[in-house]
Amino acid sequence: MSGVIEELRHKAAARLDPVHRDFFDGGAGAETALAENERAFRRLALVPRVLRGAGDPDTGVRLLDDRASMPVVVSPTAFHRLAHPDGEHATARAAAAAGTVLITSMASTTPVAEVTAAARAVRDDAAVWFQLYLQPDPAVTDALAERALRAGCSALVVTADSPVFGRRARDDRNGFHDLPPWLAAENMRGLPGGPPDATRDIAMSPRLSWADLRRLREATPLPLVLKGVLHPQDARLALDEGVRAVIVSNHGGRQLDAAPAALDALPAVVAAVAGRIPVLLDGGVRCGADVVLALALGATAVGVGRPVVWGLAAEGEHGVRRVLEELREETAHVLTLCGAADCAAMTPDQVAVRGRGVGGC
Numbered sequence: 334m335s336g337v338i339e340e341l342r343h344k345a346a347a348r349l350d351p352v353h354r355d356f357f358d359g360g361a362g363a364e365t366a367l368a369e370n371e372r373a374f375r376r377l378a379l380v381p382r383v384l385r386g387a388g389d390p391d392t393g394v395r396l397l398d399d400r401a402s403m404p405v406v407v408s409p410t411a412f413h414r415l416a417h418p419d420g421e422h423a424t425a426r427a428a429a430a431a432g433t434v435l436i437t438s439m440a441s442t443t444p445v446a447e448v449t450a451a452a453r454a455v456r457d458d459a460a461v462w463f464q465l466y467l468q469p470d471p472a473v474t475d476a477l478a479e480r481a482l483r484a485g486c487s488a489l490v491v492t493a494d495s496p497v498f499g500r501r502a503r504d505d506r507n508g509f510h511d512l513p514p515w516l517a518a519e520n521m522r523g524l525p526g527g528p529p530d531a532t533r534d535i536a537m538s539p540r541l542s543w544a545d546l547r548r549l550r551e552a553t554p555l556p557l558v559l560k561g562v563l564h565p566q567d568a569r570l571a572l573d574e575g576v577r578a579v580i581v582s583n584h585g586g587r588q589l590d591a592a593p594a595a596l597d598a599l600p601a602v603v604a605a606v607a608g609r610i611p612v613l614l615d616g617g618v619r620c621g622a623d624v625v626l627a628l629a630l631g632a633t634a635v636g637v638g639r640p641v642v643w644g645l646a647a648e649g650e651h652g653v654r655r656v657l658e659e660l661r662e663e664t665a666h667v668l669t670l671c672g673a674a675d676c677a678a679m680t681p682d683q684v685a686v687r688g689r690g691v692g693g694c
């Protein structure tokens with residue numbers, strides 16, 4: 334783990350209410366998938382190429398119609414005002430200042446229009462994508478998509494790995510199942526079929542299918558990104574449905590505890606998609622070498638969830654800035670050491686399994 338992120342993790346742990354710390358840090362079941370996400374990176378090594386004259390690397394990437402200063406985006410995480418009073422405002426300002434994409438959660442404690450406004454106050458062209466759980470009532474899904482569009486979001490990230498909420502032992506033990514009364518999931522306020530000023534619960538349903546995704550694609554002008562893909566056949570189906578990018582993710586180990594590490598699922602999804610759309614990954618990314626390993630295995634960019642929450646809880650906007658800047662600097666440094674001129678220059682032959690020698694091609 335990057336020293337800066339480790340420092341912020343400790344500081345966050347000391348500051349947070351232990352119940353909220355468990356909510357942010359915890360995973361489903363025995364937390365196997367959570368642990369494996371980080372461990373999968375430790376099992377792999379980067380094999381540098383030498384004397385390539387690559388110069389200082391360009392860490393910028395294009396993601397749909399947005400540009401990011403680095404191949405690291407902010408993955409959607411719920412309830413930022415539980416971590417820090419400035420909540421999503423602080424995260425949005427920090428992501429905009431770092432020049433990267435913020436995927437803001439549907440379960441944010443700040444309305445999406447305020448999130449985009451906070452980002453745009455820092456940078457006119459700040460990119461904010463809206464994460465969406467398809468709702469069983471299509472009118473609610475459409476109202477959320479419309480809010481995101483009006484707020485100026487440039488993509489909808491549909492999270493598909495949650496047909497039901499994960500069973501999280503820490504939250505069960507702590508009896509944490511709801512926000513405190515002074516906070517709410519603000520995007521869920523005043524939606525169709527609900528009381529005008531109250532918030533609806535976020536619904537999860539195992540009945541949702543590709544047909545619901547198709548319906549949303551036809552209802553919104555925004556490009557769709559599918560988050561929570563682990564099976565290569567689902568990546569192919571996503572392509573067929575006109576999805577513009579996929580995010581390989583096991584939801585940070587918070588849903589199916591028996592799921593593979595995100596990194597272990599990446600190569601098959603990359604092969605299935607065959608370069609037609611960007612493949613992103615999140616889960617367990619904690620330092621620049623992790624970012625570059627994912628790039629070498631075919632990811633266009635990675636997302637970070639908990640590191641951003643730790644930065645926020647520890648030092649507010651400044652802490653999130655520190656996490657993102659550190660990841661950008663480390664990524665640039667590791668790319669340089671690997672002889673890469675940019676993020677696309679890393680190739681799978683530069684990845685070796687530790688203890689098994691170096692294959693190459």
Ligand SMILES: Cc1cc2nc3c(=O)[nH]c(=O)nc-3n(C[C@H](O)[C@H](O)[C@H](O)COP(=O)(O)O)c2cc1C
Binds near residue numbers: 582640
């Ligand atoms: C506290 C917390 C809340 C999360 N909330 C959401 C959410 O609202 N929507 C979503 O799609 N994913 C959510 N996730 C999953 C993240 O987007 C991401 O997949 C995961 O955190 C990546 O793993 P990492 O934390 O190891 O970086 C959440 C994760 C955490 C830790």
Ligand SMILES: CC(C)CC(=O)C(=O)O
Binds near residue numbers: 411440535584587
């Ligand atoms: C409130 C939840 C819907 C947020 C979430 O996805 C999570 O905690 O993993």
